[in-house]
Amino acid sequence: MTLATTEPITMVSPKTVVLAKHHGFCHGVKKAVDKTIDAGELQRQAEGRPVYVLGQLIHNPQMIAKLAEDGINTVENLDDVPDGAMVVIRTHGSTPELVDAAKARGIAVQDATCPDVRLVQNKAIELAEDGYTVVIAGKDNHPEVIGIRAHAARIPNAHIVAINKIADIPEALKDVPKRRIGVVSQTTQLEDNFFDMVRALSMVAKELKVFNTICPATFFRQNSAQDLARDVDVMVVIGGKNSSNTTHLAETSEDVGTPAIHVETYAELEGNAIIASAKNIGVTAGASTPQFLVDEVVNYLKAL
Ligand code: SF4
Numbered sequence: 001m002t003l004a005t006t007e008p009i010t011m012v013s014p015k016t017v018v019l020a021k022h023h024g025f026c027h028g029v030k031k032a033v034d035k036t037i038d039a040g041e042l043q044r045q046a047e048g049r050p051v052y053v054l055g056q057l058i059h060n061p062q063m064i065a066k067l068a069e070d071g072i073n074t075v076e077n078l079d080d081v082p083d084g085a086m087v088v089i090r091t092h093g094s095t096p097e098l099v100d101a102a103k104a105r106g107i108a109v110q111d112a113t114c115p116d117v118r119l120v121q122n123k124a125i126e127l128a129e130d131g132y133t134v135v136i137a138g139k140d141n142h143p144e145v146i147g148i149r150a151h152a153a154r155i156p157n158a159h160i161v162a163i164n165k166i167a168d169i170p171e172a173l174k175d176v177p178k179r180r181i182g183v184v185s186q187t188t189q190l191e192d193n194f195f196d197m198v199r200a201l202s203m204v205a206k207e208l209k210v211f212n213t214i215c216p217a218t219f220f221r222q223n224s225a226q227d228l229a230r231d232v233d234v235m236v237v238i239g240g241k242n243s244s245n246t247t248h249l250a251e252t253s254e255d256v257g258t259p260a261i262h263v264e265t266y267a268e269l270e271g272n273a274i275i276a277s278a279k280n281i282g283v284t285a286g287a288s289t290p291q292f293l294v295d296e297v298v299n300y301l302k303a304l
Pocket of ligand 1: 026027028029091114115116117187215216217218287
């Protein structure tokens with residue numbers, strides 16, 4: 001939404017500011033951030049090691065900058081981590097081979113894999129051990145799927161494929177046994193797509209075992225943003241402009257006809273005419289948005 005306006009700004013005051021029931025960090029991201037901050041604390045102590053995060057810990061530039069201020073740097077590759085340092089594995093998880101390679105170089109591993117992602121890895125291993133061809137309903141090149149596949153691939157004679165849409169099923173299954181198929185889902189898979197794929201697979205396999213491992217955190221945030229949007233004049237959605245789950249929250253609010261303003265910090269709201277003229281303002285934040293940014297926005301709006 002464009003913030004600029006040439007109209008004179010009419011301030012309505014006082015305002016009612018309501019926060020969505022489900023907003024901000026999900027439990028997996030919170031744990032990962034806490035673990036990373038703890039690692040940074042260790043680093044500051046004399047015996048600490050330099051700390052690196054492998055890939056962006058969360059899609060939030062302010063949080064990444066805050067971590068960098070504390071000497072916690074983001075790198076894209078294990079080769080960029082010096083021997084003897086500490087590396088944080090983010091919520092998506094990693095491959096067991098990467099953890100082995102780190103340990104072989106004396107790199108300490110702080111594993112911040114989300115417990116929900118760990119569950120998918122374990123279910124995929126279980127299916128491979130029981131002799132099922134494992135189908136991961138997800139994007140083949142997504143880091144989470146790469147990790148799930150790599151964990152299950154450690155089981156001898158395992159067959160594992162990742163499929164993200166029905167049309168890809170025939171090609172993906174052409175070289176693997178199809179009689180017994182076990183399914184898990186990438187945690188961010190869309191429910192409708194997952195159920196459509198399960199239905200299609202049930203027509204291929206003689207025996208189909210399904211674990212619905214979709215994480216409800218995103219769904220909860222979208223639902224409560226939409227519920228709130230119905231009752232307010234405008235929604236303020238806080239989170240990284242590079243965060244797709246935050247962008248979806250803004251779209252969800254607009255879907256019910258309420259304008260949504262997506263900001264990273266409260267400063268972007270200064271002088272905004274829509275905010276000035278609104279009586280009831282709803283606020284929500286993506287699963288990767290830290291609480292301090294939410295508090296700053298709410299305090300700013302309440303002070304208008
Ligand atoms: S969205 Fe779900 S799976 Fe992803 S980090 Fe959060 S709790 Fe874990």
